[in-house]
Structures are given as C-alpha cells and as structure tokens.
Amino acid sequence: MQSVQSKATPILYQSISAFRSMRRELQPSIKIGFVPTMGALHDGHLSLVREARKHNDIVVASIFVNPTQFGPNEDFDKYPRRLEKDSELLAEYGVDHLFAPKIDDMYGKNHVTKVDPQGFDDTAEGRSRPGHFSGVATIVTKLFNIVKPTNAYFGQKDAAQCVLIKRVVEDLDMDLNVVVMDTIREDDGLAMSxxxxxxxxxxxxxxxxxxxxxxxxxxxxxxxxxxxxxxxxxxxxxxxxxxxxxxxxxxxxxxxxxxxxxxxxxxxxxxxxxxxxxxxxxxxxxxxxx
Structure with a gap:
C-alpha cells in the first residue's frame, strides 16, 4: 500500500491587502511609474513625468490615441500625432520605456470585452460624450494590465476621468496607486491641452x-x-x-x-x-x- 506524504497546510489569506503583501515579498521591490497619454505632449504631461521620475525606479509612458473614447462627431482623425517629437521630449525627461501600440494590437478583430462604469454616462461629461467613459475605463484597464505599474499619474484637468480611474482601480482590485496632479496652466490661466x-x-x-x-x-x-x-x-x-x-x-x-x-x-x-x-x-x- 502506497503511503501518502503529509503536506503543509496552505497559508490562509482572508483579505486582499494580506495577499498583496505576500506577493510583494516574493517580487523584487522595483517601483514602476506610468504616465498614459494620447501624445501631442505639453508641460502638463511632462509635469506628470517629472513626478514619476522622482518616486520610481523605472518610468514608462504610453502614447495611444484611443478610438473608443471618441464619439462619431469628435476629432479622432485630426487629433495631433507626433510620435518622433514626443519620444525626444520623453527622453529628455528621463522616461525609460515608451509604449506606443497600433490600434490593431490593442483592439484585435475579435475584441468584444469592455469595462462599463455604471453611472458615469449620467454625469455632465458623460451626457455630452456618450460611451466616452467606457472607452476610457477599457483602455486604462488594458494599459494597467500590460504595464503593471506601481504608480500611475494623471492630471486634474480631466476631473471626471480621474474620479473614474480611481473607481475602476478600487472596484477591480488593481494593485496600483493612482496619483492625481494639479492642472498645469499657461501664464494667463488657460489649462494646458x-x-x-x-x-x-x-x-x-x-x-x-x-x-x-x-x-x-x-x-x-x-x-x-x-x-x-x-x-x-x-x-x-x-x-x-x-x-x-x-x-x-x-x-x-x-x-x-x-x-x-x-x-x-x-x-x-x-x-x-x-x-x-x-x-x-x-x-x-x-x-x-x-
């Protein structure tokens, strides 16, 4: 008769925070700062990069003009695209990695999954741009899954977007910190955009x-x-x-x-x-x- 070897009792975790602490102990303590953008960078974006550079070992930026957050009568086609110039700027500010995927890479032909944040279409911005917040929530979730940042940086100018992203991170138990930075303005007060x-x-x-x-x-x-x-x-x-x-x-x-x-x-x-x-x-x- 074959004997059965005794096995150690698995360590029990009954909270998300406890399990995450274990995972962090098993992984190298490298902090990754992430600045997601749609490109056409200005000092508002670069202020986020500067903050990320201060507090992280590795800084990643992304440039992706996300079609799912634009409505049918919005400016997706004419949105400025200048990858080479933006890449040079990011290099000056110490970005280690730039992720600039193609649309087909982010949304394959059989892509059917989206993140639908309940209630945000009923906000003032949501009523003005139907479907916008689902597009934002979906692409941010995808980017977070790809980059796996420790800290992700956003500007306060897009206030509803910042509230949305915090909500998505909390609701979906994502293990990252959302950092919201003050709006950067021109000398006359106009928000940079x-x-x-x-x-x-x-x-x-x-x-x-x-x-x-x-x-x-x-x-x-x-x-x-x-x-x-x-x-x-x-x-x-x-x-x-x-x-x-x-x-x-x-x-x-x-x-x-x-x-x-x-x-x-x-x-x-x-x-x-x-x-x-x-x-x-x-x-x-x-x-x-x-």
Whole structure:
C-alpha cells in the first residue's frame, strides 16, 4: 500500500491587502511609474513625468490615441500625432520605456470585452460624450494590465476621468496607486491641452475667460463657506457669457469629488466645479476643486 506524504497546510489569506503583501515579498521591490497619454505632449504631461521620475525606479509612458473614447462627431482623425517629437521630449525627461501600440494590437478583430462604469454616462461629461467613459475605463484597464505599474499619474484637468480611474482601480482590485496632479496652466490661466493648438489667435486670447470664471466661483465659495451650487454656476455662466468668442456652453456643473454626481449645496466637504464650452469651434474643459 502506497503511503501518502503529509503536506503543509496552505497559508490562509482572508483579505486582499494580506495577499498583496505576500506577493510583494516574493517580487523584487522595483517601483514602476506610468504616465498614459494620447501624445501631442505639453508641460502638463511632462509635469506628470517629472513626478514619476522622482518616486520610481523605472518610468514608462504610453502614447495611444484611443478610438473608443471618441464619439462619431469628435476629432479622432485630426487629433495631433507626433510620435518622433514626443519620444525626444520623453527622453529628455528621463522616461525609460515608451509604449506606443497600433490600434490593431490593442483592439484585435475579435475584441468584444469592455469595462462599463455604471453611472458615469449620467454625469455632465458623460451626457455630452456618450460611451466616452467606457472607452476610457477599457483602455486604462488594458494599459494597467500590460504595464503593471506601481504608480500611475494623471492630471486634474480631466476631473471626471480621474474620479473614474480611481473607481475602476478600487472596484477591480488593481494593485496600483493612482496619483492625481494639479492642472498645469499657461501664464494667463488657460489649462494646458493638446486642443489649444486648434485655437485661432483671437480665440486663444479669449480662452482664459474659462479660468477667470472658475476663479470667481472659487473666491465666492471661500467667502461663503457653505453655498448653493446654483449660485456658483451662475457666477461661472456670467463670466463665460462676458466673452463673445465663447460660442457654446455645454455644461457647468458642481459635483461630488468622490462620485462626480451633482450637489445642491457645497459645504466644508468641498466639490468640483466643471466646465465644458466651445471657444470658436474648439471644445475645451476645465475645473476647479473647492
């Protein structure tokens, strides 16, 4: 009769954090910082690279103009693509690896899986861009799975996107840290964006009205401490309407910092005031954190 060898009892883990601690002990302690972009880099992107370089052993950037986050009437085809110049910039700032895949590589012919974050299509930005947030959530999940970063860096200018990505990471138990950095602005307050290049000279001169309008609302909140959202929206709207080159106000919204759902009143817990508007024919977004 064959004897059965006794085996050690498996070590039991009953929490995600405990299991992750074990995994980290088994792996080399190399920190990977990741900066995902769509290219056409400006100092807003490079500020994320600088921060990643400070706190990680290896820095990875990606450049991928993601078709699934663009709507049918948006600027996917004309979105600026300048891989060679962007690669040179990233080299100057100490990026170790640049991931710039082809669309067919990221979305094969039989690709059917997507990440669908419930509730985000009901936000102001989601209603303006149906399907946008599913596209963002799906590509970010794919990039995180490919790169496996320790820390991933994003800019506050895309406020709803930052809230979404944090939600995806937490909901799907991804083992990484999402770092959100302050919006980088031009000297006149305009938030840096690849789309600023589309502005004609007179439109570029008028565009800082967005920042001035947000700043006026921020000052009012600082004065009042507790205030109805409608009052803040009214201040922003008046500011935008003072600039003739603002051709369309798509939304002004005051939302929870945790969920991007609308608030009726803002108190010491704060909020995010978000704007989407067109200056001439160029759609610009911005926000202020209260």
């Amino acid at each position: 690849s789309r600023n290049a589309y502005l004609k000279p007179d439109e570029r001169a008028g565009a800082p009205v967005i920042y001035r309008s947000l700043s006026a609302a921020k000052a009012l909140f600082k004065e009042k401490k507790t205030i109805e959202s409608a009052a803040l929206i009214n201040v922003v709207r008046k500011g935008l309407e003072s600039e003739p080159l603002v051709s369309e106000i798509q939304y002004i919204t005051v939302d929870s910092k945790a969920t991007m759902q609308p608030l009726e009143t803002v108190d010491e817990a704060g909020a995010i005031i978000s704007i989407a508007c067109k200056v001439g024919s160029v759609r610009l977004i911005d926000n202020a954190v209260l």
